[in-house]
Amino acid sequence: MAEKIRYSEDVLEIAKITKALSHPVRVYIIKKLAGMHSCCYSGDLVDEIPVGRSTLSQHLKELKYAGLIQGETEPPFIKYCLNRENWEKARVLFADLLELKK
Amino acid sequence: MAEKIRYSEDVLEIAKITKALSHPVRVYIIKKLAGMHSCCYSGDLVDEIPVGRSTLSQHLKELKYAGLIQGETEPPFIKYCLNRENWEKARVLFADLLELKK
DNA sequence: ATTTCATTTCGTAATTTTGCGAATCATTAA
DNA sequence: TTAATGATTCGCAAAATTACGAAATGAAAT
Numbered sequence: 001m002a003e004k005i006r007y008s009e010d011v012l013e014i015a016k017i018t019k020a021l022s023h024p025v026r027v028y029i030i031k032k033l034a035g036m037h038s039c040c041y042s043g044d045l046v047d048e049i050p051v052g053r054s055t056l057s058q059h060l061k062e063l064k065y066a067g068l069i070q071g072e073t074e075p076p077f078i079k080y081c082l083n084r085e086n087w088e089k090a091r092v093l094f095a096d097l098l099e100l101k102k
Numbered sequence: 103m104a105e106k107i108r109y110s111e112d113v114l115e116i117a118k119i120t121k122a123l124s125h126p127v128r129v130y131i132i133k134k135l136a137g138m139h140s141c142c143y144s145g146d147l148v149d150e151i152p153v154g155r156s157t158l159s160q161h162l163k164e165l166k167y168a169g170l171i172q173g174e175t176e177p178p179f180i181k182y183c184l185n186r187e188n189w190e191k192a193r194v195l196f197a198d199l200l201e202l203k204k
Numbered sequence: 205a206t207t208t209c210a211t212t213t214c215g216t217a218a219t220t221t222t223g224c225g226a227a228t229c230a231t232t233a234a
Numbered sequence: 235t236t237a238a239t240g241a242t243t244c245g246c247a248a249a250a251t252t253a254c255g256a257a258a259t260g261a262a263a264t
Contacts, residue, residue, distance in 0.1 A: 005130070007129075018129065022121035031112075048107045051254095054255075057213080098196055102202060145240065153224095154224055155225095159243080160222080
């Protein structure tokens with residue numbers, strides 16, 4: 001019986017990111033932020049995404065928890081932006097996994 | 103009230119892949135297959151990954167369902183390999199999302 | 205101080221995921 | 235044919251995810 005491994009930091013970090021991106025709502029939001037708009041308002045999202053306000057809030061919370069986005073309060077709205085620093089880390093991890101060039 | 107969107111094929115496809123990769127066990131397996139070894143045996147995995155046989159089987163099933171791997175029976179073992187065709191598609195989708203070069 | 209507006213949190217329900225051991229299946233060896 | 239071996243499926247339980255509406259929050263306007 002061989003030794004059981006411990007997941008490397010990379011594996012755990014990738015799983016954390018993929019988990020955050022494992023739902024169409026969240027992929028949609030990140031795709032939007034990673035593209036042209038690097039920020040958007042929760043109010044705009046609720047108009048276009050077919051999901052209730054409170055549900056959207058939970059999805060945003062998960063993306064925040066995973067470190068992929070951050071919210072700046074800009075009364076009376078909340079502006080959500082891509083967390084560029086962590087996004088860069090994600091790019092490195094995925095470039096490695098997928099053997100892509102940065 | 104603006105129009106609700108429909109998720110694009112890309113968004114749905116990315117969500118399917120990220121969901122398949124949203125667990126450390128499955129990231130570990132894919133990382134292994136995408137690296138040096140492009141194939142491995144279920145029996146070897148069960149020795150190194152801290153999870154029971156039946157549970158591992160379920161994880162492999164999910165990766166298969168998502169199209170990321172395929173299993174060739176090679177009695178008395180089953181050899182799992184990366185599904186290169188779909189992996190290439192995944193690379194394109196992620197390269198786009200992460201703005202990486204192929 | 206009260207109202208208003210955008211958003212989040214709470215409470216809850218339905219569904220899915222994860223994990224295990226026991227039972228089953230498929231193939232080879234005896 | 236019968237055992238042995240490797241792997242999957244079944245049955246189940248615990249935990250997590252997803253979704254919603256109602257209630258609560260916080261900041262600005264009246």
